[in-house]
Amino acid sequence: MKYLPPLIENIAARLFNVERRSGNARNDSIVLTRRHIYILPTYYGILFAMLLMLLLVGATNYNNSLGFVLTFLLTSIGLVSIIHTYRNLLQLKISAGKASAVFCGSIATFHLQLENPDKRPRYNICTRFNRNSPAIINIINNDMVTIKLTCSATQRGWQTMERITIDSVFPLGLFRAWSYITLSKSCLVYPLPATEPLSSMSNGGGSGKEHSQNGGDDFIGYRDYQPGDSPRHVNWKAAAHSNKLHTKHFGDNESSERWFEWDSLQALDTESRLSQLCRWIIDAEKNGVDYGLRMPGTTIRPGQGIDHQHRCLEVLSLHPPG
Amino acid sequence: MKKHLAHIVISRNTTMWLLASLLLAFAPHILRLPITLSALCLMFGTWRFVIERRSTVMLPHRILRALLLCTTLVIVYLHYDTLFGREAGIALLACMLALKLLEMRSVRDYMIVILLGYFLAITLVLDNQSLPMAAYMFVVAFMLTATLINLNLSQKNSAISINVKLTAKLFAQALPVMLILFFLFPRIPGPLWSLPDDAHSGTTGISDEMSMGSISNLSLSNKVAFRVAFEDEVIDNNLSYWRGPVLWQTDGKNWRTGNNAHTNRDTSYRVTGKPINYTVTLEPHNQKWLYGLDLPATAPAQATINRDFQLVTKEEVTELTRYKMTSFSEYQTGPLSDNEIQQALQLPANRNSRAIALGQQWQQQLKSPQVIIDHALRYFNQQPFSYTLKPPLLGNNPIDEFLFETQQGFCEHYAASFTTLMRAAGIPARIITGYQGGDFNPIGNYLIVRQRDAHAWTEVWLENRGWVRIDPTASVAPERIENGAESAFSELFNRQSTFQFNNSFLTSNWLKLRYGWDSLNNSWNQWIIGYDSLKQSQLLSLVGIQSVKQMAIAMVMAVITTLTALLLLSMYRNRQKQDAVSLIYQRFCQKFSTIGIQRLPHEGPLDFAQRIITLRPDIEPQILQINDLYIALKYRPRHTPQQIKHLQQRVQRLKL
Numbered sequence: 001m002k003y004l005p006p007l008i009e010n011i012a013a014r015l016f017n018v019e020r021r022s023g024n025a026r027n028d029s030i031v032l033t034r035r036h037i038y039i040l041p042t043y044y045g046i047l048f049a050m051l052l053m054l055l056l057v058g059a060t061n062y063n064n065s066l067g068f069v070l071t072f073l074l075t076s077i078g079l080v081s082i083i084h085t086y087r088n089l090l091q092l093k094i095s096a097g098k099a100s101a102v103f104c105g106s107i108a109t110f111h112l113q114l115e116n117p118d119k120r121p122r123y124n125i126c127t128r129f130n131r132n133s134p135a136i137i138n139i140i141n142n143d144m145v146t147i148k149l150t151c152s153a154t155q156r157g158w159q160t161m162e163r164i165t166i167d168s169v170f171p172l173g174l175f176r177a178w179s180y181i182t183l184s185k186s187c188l189v190y191p192l193p194a195t196e197p198l199s200s201m202s203n204g205g206g207s208g209k210e211h212s213q214n215g216g217d218d219f220i221g222y223r224d225y226q227p228g229d230s231p232r233h234v235n236w237k238a239a240a241h242s243n244k245l246h247t248k249h250f251g252d253n254e255s256s257e258r259w260f261e262w263d264s265l266q267a268l269d270t271e272s273r274l275s276q277l278c279r280w281i282i283d284a285e286k287n288g289v290d291y292g293l294r295m296p297g298t299t300i301r302p303g304q305g306i307d308h309q310h311r312c313l314e315v316l317s318l319h320p321p322g
Numbered sequence: 323m324k325k326h327l328a329h330i331v332i333s334r335n336t337t338m339w340l341l342a343s344l345l346l347a348f349a350p351h352i353l354r355l356p357i358t359l360s361a362l363c364l365m366f367g368t369w370r371f372v373i374e375r376r377s378t379v380m381l382p383h384r385i386l387r388a389l390l391l392c393t394t395l396v397i398v399y400l401h402y403d404t405l406f407g408r409e410a411g412i413a414l415l416a417c418m419l420a421l422k423l424l425e426m427r428s429v430r431d432y433m434i435v436i437l438l439g440y441f442l443a444i445t446l447v448l449d450n451q452s453l454p455m456a457a458y459m460f461v462v463a464f465m466l467t468a469t470l471i472n473l474n475l476s477q478k479n480s481a482i483s484i485n486v487k488l489t490a491k492l493f494a495q496a497l498p499v500m501l502i503l504f505f506l507f508p509r510i511p512g513p514l515w516s517l518p519d520d521a522h523s524g525t526t527g528i529s530d531e532m533s534m535g536s537i538s539n540l541s542l543s544n545k546v547a548f549r550v551a552f553e554d555e556v557i558d559n560n561l562s563y564w565r566g567p568v569l570w571q572t573d574g575k576n577w578r579t580g581n582n583a584h585t586n587r588d589t590s591y592r593v594t595g596k597p598i599n600y601t602v603t604l605e606p607h608n609q610k611w612l613y614g615l616d617l618p619a620t621a622p623a624q625a626t627i628n629r630d631f632q633l634v635t636k637e638e639v640t641e642l643t644r645y646k647m648t649s650f651s652e653y654q655t656g657p658l659s660d661n662e663i664q665q666a667l668q669l670p671a672n673r674n675s676r677a678i679a680l681g682q683q684w685q686q687q688l689k690s691p692q693v694i695i696d697h698a699l700r701y702f703n704q705q706p707f708s709y710t711l712k713p714p715l716l717g718n719n720p721i722d723e724f725l726f727e728t729q730q731g732f733c734e735h736y737a738a739s740f741t742t743l744m745r746a747a748g749i750p751a752r753i754i755t756g757y758q759g760g761d762f763n764p765i766g767n768y769l770i771v772r773q774r775d776a777h778a779w780t781e782v783w784l785e786n787r788g789w790v791r792i793d794p795t796a797s798v799a800p801e802r803i804e805n806g807a808e809s810a811f812s813e814l815f816n817r818q819s820t821f822q823f824n825n826s827f828l829t830s831n832w833l834k835l836r837y838g839w840d841s842l843n844n845s846w847n848q849w850i851i852g853y854d855s856l857k858q859s860q861l862l863s864l865v866g867i868q869s870v871k872q873m874a875i876a877m878v879m880a881v882i883t884t885l886t887a888l889l890l891l892s893m894y895r896n897r898q899k900q901d902a903v904s905l906i907y908q909r910f911c912q913k914f915s916t917i918g919i920q921r922l923p924h925e926g927p928l929d930f931a932q933r934i935i936t937l938r939p940d941i942e943p944q945i946l947q948i949n950d951l952y953i954a955l956k957y958r959p960r961h962t963p964q965q966i967k968h969l970q971q972r973v974q975r976l977k978l
Contacts, residue, residue, distance in 0.1 A: 057514060059444070060510055063640065065851045065852075066455070068504060069459075069850070076498075077492055079881070086889075117904075124474060170474050171471045
């Protein structure tokens with residue numbers, strides 16, 4: 001049920017040039033207008049209405065004018081609070097921020113920006129995914145607040161942001177204004193890494209060439225520091241001059257490369273294969289080994305680093321199911 | 323829907339607000355409730371206060387709470403013999419509220435306590451609807467609403483100023499709608515069902531029985547009995563007799579109304595002289611009569627005039643009542659029936675024998691009734707009688723004791739003994755009770771009659787003249803009749819914080835203030851307290867609203883219009899207030915979006931500037947200038963309008 005009759009809404013829209021937006025437009029930001037906001041009494045609102053009835057009956061029975069004054073004062077405070085609750089959401093701008101990729105089975109975090117374009121502060125705005133516990137914030141005038149909403153990542157691939165419920169009962173708790181928002185933001189979910197890495201280097205399928213964990217013994221050159229590199233290999237002298245860390249890279253060109261291949265895991269089903277590949281990639285990245293990925297239709301040349309890992313995992317994530 | 327509030331953490335602050343507002347709502351009841359109950363309520367409140375202050379003290383256990391509940395119920399029952407009715411109901415409400423404080427934990431509990439607090443607020447005005455009490459009720463409602471807002475503010479220890487400001491805003495915005503509802507909400511004439519016996523506790527003013535001392539008890543009360551607005555000019559004080567119950571029967575000590583109370587008016591009377599037209603606003607006194615100037619000629623719709631020329635009503639006057647009247651100060655009433663003569667001469671044989679003997683002696687010596695009356699008045703005037711508010715207590719033969727021993731009395735002593743003497747002398751006589759005199763309020767242009775103006779006088783029946791008013795008090799204390807009770811007892815009234823009439827500057831200003839205040843109270847009574855279904859239909863018919871249906875439609879329309887106007891106004895004002903700096907920066911961003919560079923939602927101004935510089939290195943200096951200025955204006959509190967203009971110009975000149 002909407003709060004204002006359509007005619008008045010139209011007049012308001014014309015007067016203030018309120019942009020009409022469809023409620024389910026898949027944008028990555030949305031401004032809450034009268035079309036999106038619903039308002040209904042809460043449980044306490046109904047209780048309050050019952051109290052008002054009682055006061056009215058009492059005032060009538062005792063013919064008490066001040067009783068009427070109090071009854072009507074409370075009634076109009078209740079009515080005016082509808083406007084306040086409604087305005088608490090009106091014109092609020094919600095935009096999707098970043099959503100970092102996560103592994104399947106962990107918690108996906110979506111960042112949301114709530115922007116208050118008005119000079120009036122907004123109090124007690126609750127934002128939540130269905131059934132999850134809400135983030136409650138106050139936004140002072142002309143400010144923007146970033147909140148994080150979380151949900152569990154259950155399936156690899158692109159996980160779209162769930163429908164957001166944004167609501168407020170401020171100031172009196174008698175009415176609740178709310179809106180449902182769907183933003184076109186997705187979070188990439190990597191496959192669930194296998195718990196036990198199979199001996200990836202089983203050589204069976206002619207996969208990656210096994211090599212010692214720390215690369216070879218020959219110094220090849222420097223590369224950018226990666227988290228997990230042994231501190232003993234960091235070139236500390238150079239670090240004193242620049243603000244970047246470099247790691248001494250050992251090994252021989254040929255054998256430091258590893259290839260992880262889809263075809264090497266024919267014994268397993270699709271998801272287990274992906275999990276296994278995922279585990280290998282993570283371990284290889286951790287150990288600072290160059291690795292490449294061979295999937296049906298896609299080949300990623302060996303490399304290292306977060307971006308490289310992400311590229312590989314993305315391919316795994318988006319592998320067609322079945 | 324409970325879960326929407328379940329996550330709110332209730333701060334100590336909220337509880338303190340709640341305790342303060344409840345204490346305020348309870349304060350006027352403290353002295354009215356039985357002392358045990360008041361003490362119990364205050365104890366529960368203090369208990370909760372201590373719990374809030376010291377985290378080591380816990381809420382009482384469930385069993386202890388149940389015990390306290392039972393104890394409270396028993397105490398209430400013992401005091402009132404019931405748990406229902408008005409007084410017991412108020413006591414019960416206050417106790418339950420106080421007890422609830424000891425188990426209040428969740429948002430739900432707080433909400434219920436606040437709502438019950440509003441209920442407690444309405445009990446404040448059940449028998450005091452004065453202007454100060456209205457103001458007090460507003461303060462209580464304000465505090466409770468501020469508590470409600472505090473409960474819904476998630477900010478811990480939210481600043482008091484936010485709370486108070488928001489509540490004030492809410493009240494200010496609610497005021498127009500409240501007035502609309504007050505004047506347009508269709509009023510049903512109450513009561514909806516018969517009220518409990520104690521609904522209107524205590525009658526005030528004159529009753530239909532008189533004993534020695536019953537009127538002098540009223541005489542220290544400054545409470546207003548009624549107010550009178552005259553259409554023409556105000557009548558003289560010595561004609562200002564306001565007729566109430568007429569007393570015939572006596573047992574020698576007490577006086578009661580006679581058989582005429584429920585009979586119709588005798589039509590065989592004649593009036594002469596100019597009619598006096600006036601409007602009376604009578605304070606509720608819970609009796610079945612109205613007051614009219616001697617002698618009332620017309621009765622208002624809610625009353626009839628009985629054979630005693632008293633205005634009687636069917637129901638008790640429980641609310642402020644306004645009525646129009648016409649009276650004549652010169653009149654002649656008709657003959658008496660045998661029954662009436664018998665009643666008007668009735669005296670108990672076994673009491674006041676000395677007074678009866680004196681009356682009989684006068685009858686034998688003087689013969690003519692007129693001579694007897696004059697003689698009796700002279701007797702009062704010449705014997706050492708004195709007029710006093712504190713007459714000595716009298717025993718079983720009060721008239722004898724007063725006439726021959728104490729000789730100190732108030733108007734009821736004079737009226738009763740004069741009537742007794744007349745009856746003993748064979749002249750039909752009766753006592754009239756009512757009010758005499760009053761203060762004229764020059765600011766509001768009306769007469770105020772207070773309880774201290776309560777009076778009793780005598781009417782004797784004379785052949786060819788009918789009932790004639792004789793006021794024996796006038797023989798003893800003529801200034802009482804001429805100038806009113808206040809001047810007759812000026813010393814006493816001085817102690818009651820009123821001033822003697824004289825011409826000093828202070829006194830005249832004090833009087834002005836008093837009359838101004840009373841005049842304000844009068845308007846308050848007329849427009850707010852006296853606004854009932856009758857007055858509503860009278861007022862609304864002036865603007866063409868004739869039926870309840872029209873009233874309801876007008877009310878709904880007016881409320882919707884006001885609320886819409888409020889919404890539109892606040893949105894418009896908000897748009898106006900949107901800060902200029904942000905608008906200029908928006909324009910700046912828009913310029914880039916036209917060439918395909920969008921500012922991302924999570925991008926702060928610094929990040930955005932860096933990105934557009936890498937994309938458009940050719941205009942780097944302009945971008946940096948604008949950005950620096952923007953950040954300075956936005957995040958530094960003080961800036962001049964010139965600086966804003968500066969920023970505006972730079973953004974305007976920027977060419978992409």
